[in-house]
Structures are given as structure tokens and as C-alpha cells.
Amino acid sequence: MRITNPSATGLTNTVAINAPALNSTTVTMLAASTGAMSGSFTLAGDTAALNRPAPWFGQIVTSGPAPRGYGYFLLPTATAKISTSPKLSGRVVLALP
Numbered sequence: 384m385r386i387t388n389p390s391a392t393g394l395t396n397t398v399a400i401n402a403p404a405l406n407s408t409t410v411t412m413l414a415a416s417t418g419a420m421s422g423s424f425t426l427a428g429d430t431a432a433l434n435r436p437a438p439w440f441g442q443i444v445t446s447g448p449a450p451r452g453y454g455y456f457l458l459p460t461a462t463a464k465i466s467t468s469p470k471l472s473g474r475v476v477l478a479l480p
Contacts, residue, residue: 418443420452428461435459439475452477
């Protein structure tokens, strides 16, 4: 993933996910004014009905030499009814490799 800021005011961000985007990863929001970020990814199931979409949310903070993003995702467990299945949570980190 690459984040660029083409604006002279510093309030416009552009996100490019390197191809191929693993697990259909998307970034739906990256707010320069607040640091909020969000997106989603999908883990493929045996059938399309068993695909597990996982939204993620986070905050970009300045800590150390470069800004980093920290957040969480919510992943449905693999059950027959994904929409009502219990959710697993995990960590999201956006940082330089």
C-alpha cells in the first residue's frame, strides 16, 4: 500500500494498494484532517455465501520517525450464517516495512 499527498495544503491523501490486492483489501477512508482510516478485506470461503467480509478501522498517529496507523478489524467466524456469526477481532497496523 502506498499513501501519497499530492496537495500543497497537505489535506488530500491518495491510497494505492499494490497489485494484487490480497483478500480484496480496500481503503475506504483516509481523513488527513482527523487521521481516521477505514477499509475492509474479505476472506474467501468454500462458496460465495461463506465469504467472510471484515471491516477495519483505525487512527493515524505520529509516533517516532514516521506516522503509523493503528486499529482493529472484526472478522465473522466461519459458520453457515455469516451475518449473525460471532465476531473475532484483531489488530491493524499501517507502517513502513
